[in-house]
Amino acid sequence: MKISQLVKKTNVPKETIHFYIREGALPKPRKLGRNTADYGEETVEQIQLIKDLQDNYFLPLSEIKKILKKQRKLSEIDKIKFKFIAKSRWPIDQISLDSIEGAEAFMQTTGMSSKWLDKMQEWEILTPTHKDGKTFYAPEDVIIGKLVVELDRLGVGPKDGYDPKDLKLYVDFVREVVLPTHMAFFERHLHLLKSPEFQEKEIKLIETIGLFFYHLYRKTIKDEIIRIIDGMD
16 A cells, blocks of 8 residues: 555554654565555554554653564464553553563562562462473563562561462462353354454453453452541541
């Protein structure tokens, strides 16, 4: 498509598109002539991703370029997940694309001590994978690790009288209550599991349910705190 069509499809000015190309955030188009270039649908998708990351995460173009470079190496399913998250205004760590190799690197990244890393793995709050004698922590494990450390800094930790093992109750709830319900849905659609359309639906379903629990928790706790405060007056 011509630049005029790309502008119309993305609602992004021509000057901005040329800026993205100069900065390396977009690939150079295929030249058809001295003053004519051809842009593919992948350029439309990349511009939409840039817009989503700017609008929802307020990231500078320099950071977006790094994210897009990693995003190009993802599997098709992970790309679908990434595009969905970019639109959903998840906490910023959720758009991380990197796994962490090794316990030392994990502790350095999250600030978690070896004692609590061992405990979190024992309680299966963190579940690293092992391959070729190496240990890998998925982005979700890294996020959870950072959040556990932040809870301790906020005064919700062992020194404050909070038993971190209580976090296992959340894990057990997800595995024993949420997971069976979710898997029952998939079992009714086994014949569709390998279709690209259903896989895209599956990714969006998982992320949407995650958002549901995220906001449900925030709403429930907020309402209860307000109720308690009102009762003290």
